[in-house]
Amino acid sequence: MTLHAEHVSWNRGGALVVDGVTLHPEPGQTVGLLGPNGSGKSSLLRVLHGLVKPTAGLVTLDGVDLASVGRRLIARSVASVTQHADTDVDITVRDIVRLGRIPHRSGLAGDTAADETAVDRALAHVGLLDQAARLWHTLSGGERQRAQIARALAQEPRELLLDEPTNHLDIRHQLELLDLVCALPVTTVIAIHDLNLAAMYCDTVVVLRAGRVVAAGAPSEVLTAALIADVYGVVAEVMLDPRRGHPIVTFTR
Numbered sequence: 437m438t439l440h441a442e443h444v445s446w447n448r449g450g451a452l453v454v455d456g457v458t459l460h461p462e463p464g465q466t467v468g469l470l471g472p473n474g475s476g477k478s479s480l481l482r483v484l485h486g487l488v489k490p491t492a493g494l495v496t497l498d499g500v501d502l503a504s505v506g507r508r509l510i511a512r513s514v515a516s517v518t519q520h521a522d523t524d525v526d527i528t529v530r531d532i533v534r535l536g537r538i539p540h541r542s543g544l545a546g547d548t549a550a551d552e553t554a555v556d557r558a559l560a561h562v563g564l565l566d567q568a569a570r571l572w573h574t575l576s577g578g579e580r581q582r583a584q585i586a587r588a589l590a591q592e593p594r595e596l597l598l599d600e601p602t603n604h605l606d607i608r609h610q611l612e613l614l615d616l617v618c619a620l621p622v623t624t625v626i627a628i629h630d631l632n633l634a635a636m637y638c639d640t641v642v643v644l645r646a647g648r649v650v651a652a653g654a655p656s657e658v659l660t661a662a663l664i665a666d667v668y669g670v671v672a673e674v675m676l677d678p679r680r681g682h683p684i685v686t687f688t689r
């Protein structure tokens with residue numbers, strides 16, 4: 437079992453920004469959420485994380501309505517990285533990553549050796565172990581993004597919700613991050629704009645338009661020139677990577 441959405445809708449400020457979405461990620465798989473700006477990807481991630489209650493439908497964790505699962509219990513299973521995590525507080529990279537351990541602490545107990553090991557491992561995964569003492573506000577956009585990913589990894593979740601995690605990263609870090617995410621034994625739902633990265637890394641892609649699912653399935657089935665023209669209004673050519681079989685999208689002007 438995992439995090440499921442059953443016909444979920446969310447009326448946000450009078451507009452239906454998520455409209456009847458059903459999502460059943462296979463455990464351990466990486467699901468890409470695609471769609472134009474404003475199509476509801478971030479909104480759906482918020483609903484999946486239980487940060488907002490759907491107006492209709494149900495999100496379940498292991499078959500239980502998320503609304504009846506406590507925040508702490510959710511946080512032990514589900515970690516999320518949003519687009520706009522920020523703070524003005526003088527806090528180090530290691531402190532940020534330690535936040536991921538809070539759901540695992542009991543009472544007022546401080547960090548255990550296991551917590552520190554998880555923090556070190558998470559920092560190493562994103563290549564920030566040697567930057568752990570740096571202050572958050574001195575980091576670049578991409579370094580902040582990697583620190584937030586490390587915080588989510590330190591949480592040791594089963595489910596990972598990522599909102600455009602690669603948007604500030606250089607190409608090497610984009611590839612490393614997606615390699616890492618796909619190698620983790622977690623179920624990942626990832627909002628991503630880059631169709632080629634989605635094609636390379638996602639087991640399944642779900643395409644949203646105006647809050648609705650317009651296509652879902654393996655990237656090679658979904659990412660066709662016709663779909664891209666229909667949903668994004670751009671002309672594209674799609675061929676299959678000869679070695680790995682995933683689609684490669686090129687855009688014509």
Ligand SMILES: Nc1ncnc2c1ncn2[C@@H]1O[C@H](COP(=O)(O)OP(=O)(O)OP(=O)(O)O)[C@@H](O)[C@H]1O
Pocket residue numbers: 448449451453471472473474475476477478479480627
């Ligand atoms: N705080 C808000 N109140 C009301 N409507 C909002 C709010 N935030 C976003 N929306 C609207 O909800 C819809 C879905 O937005 P959302 O951010 O989920 O889309 P998205 O697919 O993640 O977009 P992007 O690719 O630009 O990040 C949009 O029409 C947006 O204008």
